[in-house]
Amino acid sequence: MSFFSPESFIAMMLGALYGALFGSLPGLTATLAISLFIPIALFLEPAVAFSAIIGITATAIFAGDIGATAMRIPGTPASAAYTNEIHQIGRERSPGYALGISALSSALGSLVGVVILIGGSLGLAQFAKQFSSFEYFWLVLLGIISGVFASPSMPRGLIAFGVGMLIATIGYDPALGTPRFHFGNPNLLGGLSFIVALIAFFGVAEVLNNIYSYQKTPREAPKPSPNRSVFGEFFGAGGRLVWKERRLLLRSSLLGTFIGFLPGAGSDLAAWISSNFTRLRGGSKEQVTLSGASSNNAAVAGTWIPALSLGIPGDTLTAIVLGLFLTMGITPGPDLFAKNLGLVVQLYLAFILASLLMMPLVGYLGAAMISTLLRIPLRLLLGAVMGLCLVGTYAINRNPFDLYLLVGLGLLGLLMQRGGFPVGQLILGMVLGPLLEQYLMVSLIKTQWDLTAFLSRPVAVALAICNLLLIGGMLWLRWRQSRLQQRLDEVA
Amino acid sequence: MVNPARPFEMVVCLLALALGLAAWFLSNAFPRTAEGYLGPALFPKLLAVVLVLASLTLLYRNLRQAGLGPSFALLAWPNLLRIGGILLALLLAPWALGKLGLLGSAGLLVLLSCLLLGARWLEALLTALFMVGFVYLVFVQMLKVPL
Numbered sequence: 001m002s003f004f005s006p007e008s009f010i011a012m013m014l015g016a017l018y019g020a021l022f023g024s025l026p027g028l029t030a031t032l033a034i035s036l037f038i039p040i041a042l043f044l045e046p047a048v049a050f051s052a053i054i055g056i057t058a059t060a061i062f063a064g065d066i067g068a069t070a071m072r073i074p075g076t077p078a079s080a081a082y083t084n085e086i087h088q089i090g091r092e093r094s095p096g097y098a099l100g101i102s103a104l105s106s107a108l109g110s111l112v113g114v115v116i117l118i119g120g121s122l123g124l125a126q127f128a129k130q131f132s133s134f135e136y137f138w139l140v141l142l143g144i145i146s147g148v149f150a151s152p153s154m155p156r157g158l159i160a161f162g163v164g165m166l167i168a169t170i171g172y173d174p175a176l177g178t179p180r181f182h183f184g185n186p187n188l189l190g191g192l193s194f195i196v197a198l199i200a201f202f203g204v205a206e207v208l209n210n211i212y213s214y215q216k217t218p219r220e221a222p223k224p225s226p227n228r229s230v231f232g233e234f235f236g237a238g239g240r241l242v243w244k245e246r247r248l249l250l251r252s253s254l255l256g257t258f259i260g261f262l263p264g265a266g267s268d269l270a271a272w273i274s275s276n277f278t279r280l281r282g283g284s285k286e287q288v289t290l291s292g293a294s295s296n297n298a299a300v301a302g303t304w305i306p307a308l309s310l311g312i313p314g315d316t317l318t319a320i321v322l323g324l325f326l327t328m329g330i331t332p333g334p335d336l337f338a339k340n341l342g343l344v345v346q347l348y349l350a351f352i353l354a355s356l357l358m359m360p361l362v363g364y365l366g367a368a369m370i371s372t373l374l375r376i377p378l379r380l381l382l383g384a385v386m387g388l389c390l391v392g393t394y395a396i397n398r399n400p401f402d403l404y405l406l407v408g409l410g411l412l413g414l415l416m417q418r419g420g421f422p423v424g425q426l427i428l429g430m431v432l433g434p435l436l437e438q439y440l441m442v443s444l445i446k447t448q449w450d451l452t453a454f455l456s457r458p459v460a461v462a463l464a465i466c467n468l469l470l471i472g473g474m475l476w477l478r479w480r481q482s483r484l485q486q487r488l489d490e491v492a
Numbered sequence: 493m494v495n496p497a498r499p500f501e502m503v504v505c506l507l508a509l510a511l512g513l514a515a516w517f518l519s520n521a522f523p524r525t526a527e528g529y530l531g532p533a534l535f536p537k538l539l540a541v542v543l544v545l546a547s548l549t550l551l552y553r554n555l556r557q558a559g560l561g562p563s564f565a566l567l568a569w570p571n572l573l574r575i576g577g578i579l580l581a582l583l584l585a586p587w588a589l590g591k592l593g594l595l596g597s598a599g600l601l602v603l604l605s606c607l608l609l610g611a612r613w614l615e616a617l618l619t620a621l622f623m624v625g626f627v628y629l630v631f632v633q634m635l636k637v638p639l
Contacts (some may be wrong), residue, residue, distance in 0.1 A: 155550040181518060
């Protein structure tokens with residue numbers, strides 16, 4: 001089945017609407033949307049499943065702006081970077097105008113990211129054909145280091161990665177096949193199910209986290225939009241502004257794609273850095289919104305570059321998708337381009353279609369139905385999500401043990417979220433941990449434990465230097481971000 | 493002002509510390525390679541070192557900043573009880589599966605979760621019925637997955 005069959009198109013459309021619903025409602029996230037969809041995706045044709053996933057990822061990040069515009073509550077962490085600005089635009093002029101700027105710049109930002117994704121991943125996959133276990137070891141380490149630095153603090157990032165990687169050591173070890181940490185339980189011999197862990201950390205933990213901070217006070221009802229046509233404000237006025245600020249849009253999109261490319265950094269960081277730079281240069285509310293929105297959606301495409309070409313996820317969403325790839329028997333990395341080039345090309349085209357069509361369309365629908373969307377009571381949504389977690393977990397293996405696992409990991413996820421530990425890095429750790437161990441052990445075994453062999457090939461040396469540069473660069477970036485924040489606080 | 497995330501942060505740090513120590517000692521039992529190197533124990537031991545060092549750093553920072561104050565009084569206990577109720581319902585799900593099947597158990601869980609979140613009986617019941625209908629339509633009718 002092709003990506004352009006009616007089934008795939010409908011799946012993408014439904015995925016986009018589903019992603020927009022989850023992205024727009026505070027408390028529900030893009031990762032939750034994908035996690036709950038995975039058990040369904042496993043039963044679909046790959047083309048249909050990936051169409052829906054691209055639809056979800058294309059809209060869920062953007063739709064975070066819907067909650068931010070209407071209620072000043074960002075639907076996603078990325079939208080938090082410019083919530084004040086987009087909310088003010090919505091109040092001062094109209095929600096249609098605010099969401100027009102956001103949706104159109106998101107669509108164009110995503111398109112810039114996709115163009116770079118096409119060129120970047122093809123080039124990188126070609127280059128990666130020469131890689132051995134040494135180069136892959138340094139690459140995976142690069143992903144882990146950047147993920148640690150993208151965390152709120154280094155010890156928190158290390159704990160999140162450490163716990164994720166330790167969870168992934170349960171079961172047979174990837175290099176020698178020795179069973180580890182199974183405590184005589186046959187359910188643990190094959191390792192913890194990645195899908196169950198996903199549903200626990202992003203489904204159950206998210207619901208429990210919402211319950212913990214839940215208050216029965218009703219939400220502030222969205223204000224009715226002024227007497228302006230939503231269509232005119234969204235496409236007309238919003239489109240004109242985007243065209244006027246095309247240079248800023250391009251700059252922010254390029255920055256976003258680059259940040260998205262760094263494993264572990266993701267769209268949240270892209271939105272914060274990009275909007276802070278625009279703020280610091282004295283940019284208007286519209287410019288800050290445009291730079292943040294274009295940057296975070298460009299980052300979404302950027303995260304797919306290392307995921308497709310090297311099999312290394314750029315963020316939590318791509319980590320989940322890579323897990324799905326592997327479950328379906330498709331191995332990402334250079335081989336993907338040799339064996340499944342058709343699938344890759346269709347993925348690219350689906351991305352372009354999602355950027356050009358789904359984002360503006362869903363954005364427009366969101367602007368038109370903003371009041372209705374945000375009136376769905378959270379208490380009912382959370383209850384329904386809990387039921388979906390149970391169904392999604394049990395439907396995969398029909399194993400009651402998975403439900404106990406769901407409770408344990410869900411509780412761990414709640415503790416980590418409340419304690420300020422990045423749960424996304426934990427999932428990245430679960431994906432990157434076995435890869436790091438495999439490349440480490442294979443390299444050690446084939447060189448008879450000669451550590452100098454890790455620096456015996458030119459590309460491996462270059463990648464080791466990249467690791468050092470990344471550590472230096474990230475420390476500098478952190479220092480610069482804190483300086484920027486201090487200056488912004490002084491201005492405020 | 494006392495940080496409300498502190499009790500959770502402390503619990504996670506202690507958990508990470510315990511996990512690190514457990515990983516270190518349990519991996520002593522793994523076989524070594526023919527050359528006498530660590531083998532399957534190497535990676536868990538590396539992770540154990542990372543976890544122990546990171547959790548001790550965070551615990552030290554936390555205690556230095558706030559001491560051993562009564563931060564657990566800051567917890568939202570009524571909401572924690574709700575969470576306990578939902579987790580208990582999930583723990584009982586394997587038992588309910590045998591009696592009610594997956595659809596019935598999922599419907600019951602939705603009903604309980606909505607009620608614990610303060611929903612009215614009727615709206616909780618309607619949400620549970622809607623969810624059961626949705627799951628039946630998607631999994632059974634469209635995907636042909638036997639539930």
